[in-house]
Amino acid sequence: MPFPLRTPRVNNNDDVVRLSAVFAKPGAYIKEGEVVAEVETDKATFGVEATKAGYFLKCLHDVGDKIDVGSVLAWMGATADEAIPDSNTPSATSQPRAEPTLKAALLLRRYGLKADDVPASGDRLSVGDVESYVATHKIKPRKASTTTTVPAIEAFSSDIDAKREALSAIERGMLRTVSWHSRVAVPGYVEVAYDANAWDSYATTFQKEHKLLLNPVLSLMAYRLVALIESNPKYNGTVDGDEKILYQPVNIGFTVQSGENLYLTVLANAQQLSANEFVSRLLELQKAAMKNKLTPAQTSGATIGFTSMARWGVVRHQPVLAPNTSLMVAHSSPVNGQGALGATYDHRLLSGADAVAALNFLKSPPEA
Numbered sequence: 001m002p003f004p005l006r007t008p009r010v011n012n013n014d015d016v017v018r019l020s021a022v023f024a025k026p027g028a029y030i031k032e033g034e035v036v037a038e039v040e041t042d043k044a045t046f047g048v049e050a051t052k053a054g055y056f057l058k059c060l061h062d063v064g065d066k067i068d069v070g071s072v073l074a075w076m077g078a079t080a081d082e083a084i085p086d087s088n089t090p091s092a093t094s095q096p097r098a099e100p101t102l103k104a105a106l107l108l109r110r111y112g113l114k115a116d117d118v119p120a121s122g123d124r125l126s127v128g129d130v131e132s133y134v135a136t137h138k139i140k141p142r143k144a145s146t147t148t149t150v151p152a153i154e155a156f157s158s159d160i161d162a163k164r165e166a167l168s169a170i171e172r173g174m175l176r177t178v179s180w181h182s183r184v185a186v187p188g189y190v191e192v193a194y195d196a197n198a199w200d201s202y203a204t205t206f207q208k209e210h211k212l213l214l215n216p217v218l219s220l221m222a223y224r225l226v227a228l229i230e231s232n233p234k235y236n237g238t239v240d241g242d243e244k245i246l247y248q249p250v251n252i253g254f255t256v257q258s259g260e261n262l263y264l265t266v267l268a269n270a271q272q273l274s275a276n277e278f279v280s281r282l283l284e285l286q287k288a289a290m291k292n293k294l295t296p297a298q299t300s301g302a303t304i305g306f307t308s309m310a311r312w313g314v315v316r317h318q319p320v321l322a323p324n325t326s327l328m329v330a331h332s333s334p335v336n337g338q339g340a341l342g343a344t345y346d347h348r349l350l351s352g353a354d355a356v357a358a359l360n361f362l363k364s365p366p367e368a
Contacts, residue, residue: 002077009069010046024056027080055080070099100125180323191342194363196334202365219279222306226270238324239348253302256289263289
């Protein structure tokens with residue numbers, strides 16, 4: 001029996017999203033959790049994942065279309081030749097839950113509720129529904145958090161002769177990243193000195209034991225960062241309003257430069273891998289990046305980050321935080337066996353002492 005994939009809500013303030021990409025082809029078998037499409041608003045991009053495994057039947061919209069949140073985006077089925085329900089049938093129009101109106105969404109946030117918590121009296125969850133639920137259950141509003149108003153960006157104006165060009169997909173991704181860093185996070189930066197020879201010796205031994213072609217020092221340092229989460233899950237989180245978000249999987253973002261393109265490749269569920277598996281998987285991601293053949297799932301959902309500019313001889317740099325993360329570790333080129341490890345951190349969640357503690361953990365290999 002066919003089942004729908006519905007248009008997700010990217011931001012509480014947006015009841016309509018734009019379809020920016022469709023990755024699945026009709027008849028293709030899709031695994032549960034696989035990203036089949038991408039939708040966006042002016043503020044964010046979101047991958048639409050298959051809610052369960054099946055065959056992709058049809059996307060009901062074209063790239064560029066604006067789509068109502070909660071509406072059917074595409075259909076999937078148990079076989080590749082299933083008939084798609086008529087749009088007027090109850091099965092095609094019924095929704096698993098009623099999407100809140102804009103005002104209702106804001107009220108839900110004020111009381112710390114989710115849309116699933118409140119019964120809807122109609123097709124959309126209304127302010128009246130939320131007010132009635134709050135009154136019945138005697139729920140008090142959450143304490144208001146202190147927020148900083150972001151000034152509006154002035155329209156570009158210049159007398160210099162120039163031409164306009166649309167940003168590429170990679171450039172748009174970079175814009176979203178740096179915009180989040182500058183408008184949402186409260187970034188700080190610290191660094192510590194470390195003995196690069198100790199790490200090189202550890203990586204060389206690892207390389208010989210596992211018969212690797214390349215020295216895996218950067219991959220092993222990134223894996224050490226994954227191990228850090230076991231002792232303090234706070235590093236693997238972010239802040240939303242006055243709530244702390246702690247991610248369960250460790251999805252490490254690792255930067256790769258491919259020609260003019262800078263990618264943040266993402267190795268998901270890194271905490272489940274051995275050191276050798278991690279190095280192998282990360283190498284596969286790097287190869288895919290160099291061929292510009294990364295999938296959306298391989299470039300989204302980072303929960304913590306690692307970057308290096310050692311290949312260019314850079315001895316110090318301050319990286320930008322990936323959206324919705326609190327820590328990005330920066331590796332630089334050592335000089336005479338001494339290197340610097342830096343960290344950009346979101347001061348809303350981590351203190352300078354937290355960032356330094358993370359770097360002190362990373363500056364020595366596991367067996368040193």
